[in-house]
Amino acid sequence: MIHQPGLPPFTRRDALMKFATGFGMAGFAATAGQPLTASAATAGNPWTPKAPHFAAKAKHVIVVFLQGGLSQIDSFDYKPMLEKYDGKPLPYETPRTEFATGNLMKSPFSFSKHGQNGIEVSEIFPHMAKVIDEFSIVRSMISDIPNHGPSVLMMNTGSVRAGRPTMGSWVVYGLGTENQNLPGFIVLSAGAGGGGFSSAFLPAVYQGTMVPYNIQDPNKQIQYLANSRQNLTQQRAQLDLLRDLNQSYLEKLNGAPELEATIQSMEVAFRMQTEAPDVFDTRKESAATRAMYGEGGIAQGCLTARRLVEKGVRFVQVVHAGWDHHADIMGHKHTAREVDQPIGALVQDLKNRGLLDETLVIVASEFGRTPVINLGGFRSVHNGRDHNIYGFTVLMAGGGVKRSTIYGATDDFGFKVAENPVHVHDLHATALHLMGMDHEKLTYRYAGRNFRLTDVEGKVVRDILS
Numbered sequence: 001m002i003h004q005p006g007l008p009p010f011t012r013r014d015a016l017m018k019f020a021t022g023f024g025m026a027g028f029a030a031t032a033g034q035p036l037t038a039s040a041a042t043a044g045n046p047w048t049p050k051a052p053h054f055a056a057k058a059k060h061v062i063v064v065f066l067q068g069g070l071s072q073i074d075s076f077d078y079k080p081m082l083e084k085y086d087g088k089p090l091p092y093e094t095p096r097t098e099f100a101t102g103n104l105m106k107s108p109f110s111f112s113k114h115g116q117n118g119i120e121v122s123e124i125f126p127h128m129a130k131v132i133d134e135f136s137i138v139r140s141m142i143s144d145i146p147n148h149g150p151s152v153l154m155m156n157t158g159s160v161r162a163g164r165p166t167m168g169s170w171v172v173y174g175l176g177t178e179n180q181n182l183p184g185f186i187v188l189s190a191g192a193g194g195g196g197f198s199s200a201f202l203p204a205v206y207q208g209t210m211v212p213y214n215i216q217d218p219n220k221q222i223q224y225l226a227n228s229r230q231n232l233t234q235q236r237a238q239l240d241l242l243r244d245l246n247q248s249y250l251e252k253l254n255g256a257p258e259l260e261a262t263i264q265s266m267e268v269a270f271r272m273q274t275e276a277p278d279v280f281d282t283r284k285e286s287a288a289t290r291a292m293y294g295e296g297g298i299a300q301g302c303l304t305a306r307r308l309v310e311k312g313v314r315f316v317q318v319v320h321a322g323w324d325h326h327a328d329i330m331g332h333k334h335t336a337r338e339v340d341q342p343i344g345a346l347v348q349d350l351k352n353r354g355l356l357d358e359t360l361v362i363v364a365s366e367f368g369r370t371p372v373i374n375l376g377g378f379r380s381v382h383n384g385r386d387h388n389i390y391g392f393t394v395l396m397a398g399g400g401v402k403r404s405t406i407y408g409a410t411d412d413f414g415f416k417v418a419e420n421p422v423h424v425h426d427l428h429a430t431a432l433h434l435m436g437m438d439h440e441k442l443t444y445r446y447a448g449r450n451f452r453l454t455d456v457e458g459k460v461v462r463d464i465l466s
Contacts, residue, residue, distance in 0.1 A: 140408020
């Protein structure tokens, strides 16, 4: 208890209720071996599910982020004119790119029509072609800077500068999460985070929890999840001691958000022991389901993403790196082989389980690639493509998105948007809208101004909404 002359006594319980809007109090409500209950997660717990601004189409989001730059003209934006003018100069001034570029280059991959509307899909995506009717394909995406760092940040945070919260953080900040025993925002990756997990100036509890998808044993996948030397009762006693020591220090500091976040992180880690080992253990899936997703880390990542949203996790990002093919676009054949079956299986599996209607799936890169050959910047250049922010493709499925739809268009060569441009801010505004949030009202006061995911821009692309 703290007592200052002229003021009423100030207890530790008072501190827990006041600091960080009672975050610590919510964490301490959990008892030994028991999850945080709905009654314990009262107002003040930042993870408590919150009502959206309006009726939502989607309850969860899965973003499959293909880091490096998926070539739209070699995947989902077929351009027959590239075959006709292969090897010839671009008939207009070449937009600014990162490296020197040369003449037009056709795709080395063949395309064929699929689905009820005959959407052209590259031969390197045969599994996604089977579920292409579930997608709305936005072929008119644009971004701001043709460089990986700023563009990765833009796609994930809505800004080309570091220091802004990612979309996952904004979504959990705005809506909370259904499962209080698992983080509301989880990033599944083989190491690269895609610039997509920082909460920046939002409270630290909203940042993404990084989990490697290339480890099968969940006790090794999540560090310190298992503690063979202590049972839950012993761990609870140890955690209570740490809580008391931290709280004593909090009282002396007169408030410390970072320490409050640490306290809650320990509580979440404790509660995760009851649920995380099961949800991350994809070995518990049937042999048929595992075969549907295929082999490899990204397959396990996509399967885990489905298991997480099934358990009530709000936002999952699956990161697959290696799409930066400046030297030889044939590298896309390898990277596509790694992700094609898992993504196709994810969409089909969600649909089979009745989860696709409430889960928004986004497949995106930070930008696309040029239809002209890359000439500079690399020792060995054969038939690669440079970065392209002037016209690229993003795919969206489920969660209130119109099925079997193509929106927007690039020019005859696939370099620049020719119809219905969609900026990254518009993509974010649309995703938030599907989650029941007005992107102009989802704000956070920081440094004297109200910030939002879409900055001061963004409009909902209503033509792709069902």
